[in-house]
Amino acid sequence: MMPITYCMSRLRLPVKPAFLALLTFLILVTLGCAAVPKPREPFIPGATVDTLATAVSLSVTTPEGSTGGTGYLLYRRPDRFHLVMLTPFGTTALEFFARGDRVTVLLPSKGLAYEGSFKDLPVKGGLQGWRMMRWVVEGDPFLVPGTAGTVERTDAEGRTTVARYDEDGLLQRKNSVDGEAVYRDYQSVGGVPFPATIEFSDHKGVQVKISFDEPEVNGPVDDGALTPNLVGLTLLPLSSLAGG
Numbered sequence: 001m002m003p004i005t006y007c008m009s010r011l012r013l014p015v016k017p018a019f020l021a022l023l024t025f026l027i028l029v030t031l032g033c034a035a036v037p038k039p040r041e042p043f044i045p046g047a048t049v050d051t052l053a054t055a056v057s058l059s060v061t062t063p064e065g066s067t068g069g070t071g072y073l074l075y076r077r078p079d080r081f082h083l084v085m086l087t088p089f090g091t092t093a094l095e096f097f098a099r100g101d102r103v104t105v106l107l108p109s110k111g112l113a114y115e116g117s118f119k120d121l122p123v124k125g126g127l128q129g130w131r132m133m134r135w136v137v138e139g140d141p142f143l144v145p146g147t148a149g150t151v152e153r154t155d156a157e158g159r160t161t162v163a164r165y166d167e168d169g170l171l172q173r174k175n176s177v178d179g180e181a182v183y184r185d186y187q188s189v190g191g192v193p194f195p196a197t198i199e200f201s202d203h204k205g206v207q208v209k210i211s212f213d214e215p216e217v218n219g220p221v222d223d224g225a226l227t228p229n230l231v232g233l234t235l236l237p238l239s240s241l242a243g244g
Contacts, residue, residue: 044191054215061207116238129208189217
């Protein structure tokens, strides 16, 4: 980069020492401010994700191929989900609702809705990865201060999960008979630790990666936003959804 005085002389501008000193000071201050990273908001011990509203980028890889896209996700503890996947033109391609063991999939462009349980999800086509979603978000807190290494627990169904925490007590990964989940790049959202990316996979070759953009944690999420609107749609059994 050419010196400031050279540039000003080429423009035939007078260079006054006081002005040059002020200009140099402002540039140094600006560069100094840009180099200082914004401090991360500290995590609140014991804070949990009770609700979530966020834009998402999703990719799914299966033995049959891969798919992906963008959309948004709503969640309310313990088991309410609403995922909307968008087309490249911004219209709704698919909506996925879950409450307990019940699942509803909407395909608005076809005027169809499918309803059933998680076990009815097709074994092909990418949706089967969502069978793991409840396990991915439940049971193990993202932050356990003072914990490093592994923590093992057994749930009411006799399923054992081994969770691994780093030296800061942040959940890094967990494994069970269902598969594995990995949690990356934590951020503090209002003091609540939240990973920027979650990757999970089962033992049948299904891999799901979700990246979260500007998540809003523990804000209001109404029942209406978590309940499928079936007006004008033909309702069919989830087991009949193509891809099974």
